[in-house]
Amino acid sequence: MSARMVVTGGAGFLGSHLCEHLLARGDRVVCVDDFSTGVRSNIQSLIAHPNFSLIEADVACGFTVEGPISAVLHLASPASPIDYLQRPLETMAVGSEGTRQCLELARDRGARFLMASTSEVYGEPAQHPQSESYWGNVNPIGPRSVYDEAKRFSEALTMAYHRLKLVDVAIVRIFNTYGPRLRPGDGRVVSNFIVQALTGQDLTVYGDGSQTRSLCYVDDEVRGIVAMLDSGLVGPVNLGNPEEHSVLELAQMVIAITRSSSKIAYKELPADDPTRRCPDISVATRDLSWQPTVELSGGLVRTTDWLRGELGSKAI
Numbered sequence: 120m121s122a123r124m125v126v127t128g129g130a131g132f133l134g135s136h137l138c139e140h141l142l143a144r145g146d147r148v149v150c151v152d153d154f155s156t157g158v159r160s161n162i163q164s165l166i167a168h169p170n171f172s173l174i175e176a177d178v179a180c181g182f183t184v185e186g187p188i189s190a191v192l193h194l195a196s197p198a199s200p201i202d203y204l205q206r207p208l209e210t211m212a213v214g215s216e217g218t219r220q221c222l223e224l225a226r227d228r229g230a231r232f233l234m235a236s237t238s239e240v241y242g243e244p245a246q247h248p249q250s251e252s253y254w255g256n257v258n259p260i261g262p263r264s265v266y267d268e269a270k271r272f273s274e275a276l277t278m279a280y281h282r283l284k285l286v287d288v289a290i291v292r293i294f295n296t297y298g299p300r301l302r303p304g305d306g307r308v309v310s311n312f313i314v315q316a317l318t319g320q321d322l323t324v325y326g327d328g329s330q331t332r333s334l335c336y337v338d339d340e341v342r343g344i345v346a347m348l349d350s351g352l353v354g355p356v357n358l359g360n361p362e363e364h365s366v367l368e369l370a371q372m373v374i375a376i377t378r379s380s381s382k383i384a385y386k387e388l389p390a391d392d393p394t395r396r397c398p399d400i401s402v403a404t405r406d407l408s409w410q411p412t413v414e415l416s417g418g419l420v421r422t423t424d425w426l427r428g429e430l431g432s433k434a435i
């Protein structure tokens with residue numbers, strides 16, 4: 120019998136690619152999602168798949184999955200800053216009680232549990248690039264803390280279940296990931312810039328654009344998550360692309376790729392926006408034989424093609 124995976128947040132950007140990847144290799148997939156930030160069209164092509172099923176539920180309120188389970192992959196959580204700032208309490212609920220519910224499910228079925236954590240656990244990093252041994256520098260009372268601390272709590276809870284209840288666990292720290300199925304309006308930098316460039320609006324660079332991010336293409340990220348799932352390692356393991364760019368460079372790249380006449384408009388930098396972020400991926404490279412392969416320019420072209428389709432034919 121093939122493995123049976125529960126993917127919470129499976130209708131989201133990353134989760135839907137992950138569900139597809141698992142189905143393609145022959146696993147059965149149970150997607151649990153409340154469609155708070157995910158969209159049905161992300162899983163439309165999977166609904167008819169005989170090995171795919173959907174449970175519509177808020178994981179923080181409890182949910183039931185019947186039958187044997189090989190692994191629980193917990194991706195449910197708002198991820199874009201505008202989403203989690205609009206849903207601060209839901210974000211903390213899914214990162215606390217939601218994570219506990221998923222860990223209990225894994226414990227009950229003797230399943231492996233994979234926690235989708237984030238580079239945000241490093242906060243405003245004093246170490247650069249960030250390695251897993253760095254404990255981070257998070258403002259515990261700032262607006263972003265609802266996300267950062269929820270993920271830090273999730274990591275702590277995951278390790279407590281591992282130590283106390285001997286649950287087989289894995290923690291991945293996902294760095295900024297982009298690609299097709301980013302919602303055009305989700306507010307993240309790649310979708311914002313591409314949509315703005317395609318529709319002739321100014322690209323909104325926050326602050327002076329000198330802050331950096333390291334962007335990983337979604338196919339690479341999913342491959343890393345699955346390698347971690349299959350590995351038996353506990354982690355945490357950083358999964359991201361160490362190619363680091365300033366936000367201003369990214370804006371200029373997007374304008375060039377889309378051949379847009381858009382200009383750059385500087386806007387206020389959000390509170391606690393990390394000034395730099397770049398993963399040290401030596402653990403993933405050594406222990407998972409994983410490294411990203413898609414270059415930013417190529418990934419941006421693929422994402423642009425997809426967003427152009429989403430926006431309809433009026434784009435350039």
Ligand code: NAD
Nearest residue numbers: 128130131132133153154155156157177178195196198296
């Ligand atoms: P997304 O918003 O596209 O997907 C999140 C999914 O979770 C959505 O389908 C949403 O409806 C669902 N969800 C949210 N709260 C839920 C709840 N209480 N119960 C059930 N479903 C719920 O975001 P994403 O970019 O796909 O992120 C997926 C995961 O990866 C998140 O946990 C996020 O923190 C993590 N992550 C993503 C990135 C990134 O760059 N994309 C970076 C670091 C970490």
Ligand code: UDP
Nearest residue numbers: 200306307308309311323324325330366392
């Ligand atoms: N950003 C920007 N303009 C936008 C959206 C984001 O300059 O329209 C910046 C944001 O301030 C941050 C970076 O781009 O420095 C990445 O933002 P995003 O929301 O994608 O993810 P974060 O890494 O902040 O979670």
